[in-house]
Amino acid sequence: MTDPQSLAEIARHMAARGIEVLEVRSGDRHYRLVAEAEAAPVAAAPPSPPPAGHFTKAAGIGRLRFHHPQRGRPETGNGAVRKGQVLAYLQAGLLLQPVLAPCDGTIGPALAEEGALLGHGDKVFAIRPG
Amino acid sequence: MTGPAMIEILAATPLSSVQDLGRSGVRRYGIGVSGAMDPMALSAANLLLGNERGAAGIEITASPLRLRFLADTAFSLCGADGAATLDGLPLPPFWAMAARAGQELSVRAPRAGMRAYLAVAGGIDVPVVMGSRSTDLKTGFGGHEGRGLAAGDRLPIGTPAAPPRIPEGGFGVAPPAGMPLSEADTTEVRVIRAAQYGRFPEAAHETFWSTAWTLRPDSNRMGFRLAGPALIPVERVELLSHGILPGVVQVPPAGEPMIQLNDANTCGGYPKMGVVIGADLWRLGQLRLGGGLRFAEATREEALAARAANEAYLAGVSRASRLARRV
Missing domain, CATH: 2.40.50.100 (RNA polymerase II/Efflux pump adaptor protein, barrel-sandwich hybrid domain)
Structure with a gap:
């Protein structure tokens, strides 16, 4: 599913259904497809070392x-x-x-x-x- | 189970009542439509739970309401933000939530907007009178004993086709565009010219469209009285009484316009300047006493497009809620 043609096909379906994010986990692989409709940060990683608690x-x-x-x-x-x-x-x-x-x-x-x-x-x- | 599931009203004002989307087809008997003043919010509240969009709920008008769930159920609140709490836990507006028997829901008077709507899974199961569960507050029938709610009232809840699965913490939807966000917001509604528009001089037309009208405090579910400059026809207009609909903007002889609404009489004889399009009536339902109102001229095509936009919003609410409930 990672060839450009398949990705374009998936992106088309996502756009048609208003889906912004698609996550696929398969074994140790993890894909996340993001429709960039608006400019916004995509990174979800914590900006600093997480505090305890x-x-x-x-x-x-x-x-x-x-x-x-x-x-x-x-x-x-x-x-x-x-x-x-x-x-x-x-x-x-x-x-x-x-x-x-x-x-x-x-x-x-x-x-x-x-x-x-x-x-x-x-x-x-x-x-x-x- | 010995009887129907219930909710018990712990505190309410008579301004709050059981309403669905109204009583249609009986105006020829002089019976008004009643129904939710903000049908968008009631519809959204029902769709969040998987109810029919026209299931009966509680219209909570600019005043506090407290109730206890006497059975496990799910509920939703849409419309004006009454800073609701469930057993003290704050709830957002336009939100669906599971409730356990014994839990207490508290809704405060909103700071922006006018009316909040509570829906429960299965709907408020008061008897259907002439095709509707709405309270006709003017005549005194329908809803719960034909009146506004009071402490001690017990309202039966219908049995949902499938109990909704509400995720922990609940879920919600974004409100429709145009929901008032602050007390100072001016409401704008679109208006189509009515039959006697041409009986007013051009200066009155100009005044009608350009004035920031103020909602007078003697306004209610029957109609809104507007404070502003007088609109005087070219010559006095005498009409026989004729059928009128919610949204009709009449001009009585004193010249200050009034808008007939859900609990209005079914006919009247004042000249009509315009009609608020059906798609914008919900905005009037959220207009506060003393609030500002402007009229924007619209065509029939624009009115139909506005209705389609409302339908698209509600279809989106339905899709989002099915996604959240995983159905």
Whole structure:
């Protein structure tokens, strides 16, 4: 599937269905096809060594949004978070999936940028439990 | 299970009521349409759960509402952002979530927009009256006992075809373009000229299209009264009463326009300057008392295109929600 013709075919199907990201895992191989409709950072790697503690991780695929499109403020507020609280969103088309706090605690700096394209398991925030 | 699943209202104001997409086909008996003032938000709320888009939900109008789920279910909230919480956990707007029996949902008065809509999986299962579950607040029938909600009310929930699988933390959709984001937002709606447009002088036309009108506080689900300059016809217009629809912009003799809405009488006799296109009525449903309103002239073709755009949004909501629920 990695020859240019197959990739073009897949890209055409993705565009027709409004799919932004396609991930394929096969054995030890891992492909990620990204439709670059808008200019935005694609890198999902943490910009700095991750601090110790717990992390909120992306549970889906989408572009990172720190605030809801209907809200002017980010969800993270004063830094105190509750287990299960929505801290940010992963947007794919109209769909918004939550980035959830894994525990009660205090939120640390973001480990990815607004608009970054994240996939399953990518770290979004460090959380200091407590 | 000894009876239908229920939700119990713990606190509400009479401004909140059970509504679906309205009661059609009975205007000839003088029965108005009622129904959600923001049908886009109610439809989106239903589609998030896999309900029929016209299932009955609760219209929460510019006031707080608290309720308890008496059975495990799933719910969604769309429309104005009431900073809702489920057992204290904050919820975003345009969001679907699973609820367990005993959990308490609290919705506050929104700071932008006017109405939030709560849908539950299976819909609010009040009796169908003349083809609709909507509350006719003016006449006092339909919905829950024909009235707005009050503490102690228990509302039955229908049985969904398949209980929706809501992922942990829930999921949501982006609101439709045009959802008010701040109290200061001015709403713009598109208007088609109506039969008596030509009975007003050019200066009145100019005023109608250019004025930033203000929604008077005596506006409600029956109609919106607008504060602004007077629109006076060339000569006094006397009409026999005739059928009118939600969205009709009438000009009473004093000259300040009013927009007839969901709970309006089925006929009236004031001259009509225009009609707000059906696709934009939801925007009026989110206009706050004291809020600013502008009219933009539209053609029939533009009105149809706007309706198609609304349908495309709701189709997108349906697709996104199926993706999230993995169905």
